[in-house]
Amino acid sequence: MKQYKVIISGGGTGGHIYPAIAIANELKLRYPTTEFLFVGASDRMEMEKVPKAGYKIEGLWIAGLQRKLTLKNLLFPFKLISSLWKARRIVRKFKPDVAIGTGGFASGPLLQMAVRKQVPSLIQEQNSFPGITNKLLSKKVQAICVAYDGLERFFPKEKIIKTGNPIRQDLLTIDSKRNEAASFFKLDVNKKTVLVLGGSLGARAINRFVESKLDFFSQNDVQLIWQCGKLYIEEYSRYTENEGVQVHTFLDRMDLAYAAADVIISRSGASSVSELCVVGKPVIFIPSPNVAEDHQTKNAQSIAKENAAILIRENELDDRFENEFKSLLSSEEKQKELESNIKKLALANATSDIVDEVEKLLKLGISK
Numbered sequence: 001m002k003q004y005k006v007i008i009s010g011g012g013t014g015g016h017i018y019p020a021i022a023i024a025n026e027l028k029l030r031y032p033t034t035e036f037l038f039v040g041a042s043d044r045m046e047m048e049k050v051p052k053a054g055y056k057i058e059g060l061w062i063a064g065l066q067r068k069l070t071l072k073n074l075l076f077p078f079k080l081i082s083s084l085w086k087a088r089r090i091v092r093k094f095k096p097d098v099a100i101g102t103g104g105f106a107s108g109p110l111l112q113m114a115v116r117k118q119v120p121s122l123i124q125e126q127n128s129f130p131g132i133t134n135k136l137l138s139k140k141v142q143a144i145c146v147a148y149d150g151l152e153r154f155f156p157k158e159k160i161i162k163t164g165n166p167i168r169q170d171l172l173t174i175d176s177k178r179n180e181a182a183s184f185f186k187l188d189v190n191k192k193t194v195l196v197l198g199g200s201l202g203a204r205a206i207n208r209f210v211e212s213k214l215d216f217f218s219q220n221d222v223q224l225i226w227q228c229g230k231l232y233i234e235e236y237s238r239y240t241e242n243e244g245v246q247v248h249t250f251l252d253r254m255d256l257a258y259a260a261a262d263v264i265i266s267r268s269g270a271s272s273v274s275e276l277c278v279v280g281k282p283v284i285f286i287p288s289p290n291v292a293e294d295h296q297t298k299n300a301q302s303i304a305k306e307n308a309a310i311l312i313r314e315n316e317l318d319d320r321f322e323n324e325f326k327s328l329l330s331s332e333e334k335q336k337e338l339e340s341n342i343k344k345l346a347l348a349n350a351t352s353d354i355v356d357e358v359e360k361l362l363k364l365g366i367s368k
């Protein structure tokens with residue numbers, strides 16, 4: 001069997017990193033001798049998360065363009081040139097058979113250079129509205145794997161394949177992990193568990209809201225697993241002293257967190273939404289209003305309109321949250337309805353379908 005070399009680039013936030021890791025894991029299963037190299041942004045979370053998943057990573061000195069005039073923006077042209085330069089060196093030296101981009105700033109220069117060197121390339125777009133990096137790359141790569149309909153508005157139609165977003169394999173088996181999860185998180189098995197997720201970086205507005213509702217949660221006799229994000233842990237960690245509240249910076253065992261949960265309150269970043277469909281629990285989405293084209297609201301709407309989750313915008317929280325939460329918690333029927341409807345929206349074969357497309361590109365490389 002030929003020993004393939006694969007470059008995977010993506011990052012900045014978990015939403016771009018975990019799809020990349022899921023694709024690598026599936027490729028490794030099919031071709032165990034494959035050599036992988038990840039390329040990320042040198043100051044972002046991929047530099048920690050990718051080695052933790054067992055892969056090598058190189059960092060580029062790159063960041064996005066801010067809307068304001070800042071020092072970071074003034075440095076942008078230099079960072080871009082430095083990144084293109086380093087990306088070129090990496091591609092030349094590693095000589096990949098295929099390049100895969102999962103979005104985020106670093107994938108721009110890397111895939112740009114891979115394409116220039118005629119390496120067969122594929123990008124994976126997680127959202128219903130693509131970021132600038134993938135929009136630019138779409139003209140040059142061979143294949144574009146997407147999770148939503150309607151992306152021909154942004155990408156060349158003939159390159160689009162609808163696969164869904166890659167999901168880590170360990171999330172597919174959460175039904176059998178409830179006991180393990182209860183002991184992992186030291187939960188009270190007589191209480192319902194609410195999992196609060198702010199996306200990979202945490203969400204300030206959700207944290208503030210949850211803080212203001214701690215008495216409400218305790219009156220409703222639920223316990224909280226509350227992921228608050230690295231930026232907010234100092235402010236909120238003290239609540240771990242409250243009975244039935246545990247505050248986490250970041251959850252490394254999402255499989256167990258999902259397994260433990262009876263109700264999930266979550267941001268609606270693309271991977272979170274895809275995972276929650278597979279996980280099949282009752283969800284209350286609180287989309288971030290601060291992302292491009294308000295895409296998190298659109299992600300959540302695509303689920304809520306199928307009566308498969310509850311959607312509460314940030315500015316509706318004060319009026320609606322308590323009633324919605326109480327009626328969900330008290331109605332098993334409603335919980336079952338949401339669970340069964342959200343499961344119907346899962347695209348559980350996404351990783352495998354994407355890797356099928358990668359295989360086609362690998363074969364393309366051989367025939368060159």
Ligand SMILES: CC(=O)N[C@H]1[C@@H](OP(=O)(O)OP(=O)(O)OC[C@H]2O[C@@H](n3ccc(=O)[nH]c3=O)[C@H](O)[C@@H]2O)O[C@H](CO)[C@@H](O)[C@@H]1O
Nearest residue numbers: 013014015018126199200227250251254269270271272291
């Ligand atoms: C504020 C922002 O810019 N958010 C964007 C970012 O979100 P974000 O990085 O939050 O991405 P997603 O919601 O798509 O995915 C989060 C990922 O992190 C994992 N996770 C999260 C928390 C935790 O404690 N442990 C953990 O492992 C989740 O299981 C999931 O795999 O990228 C998404 C995908 O492009 C976009 O849709 C979001 O709008």
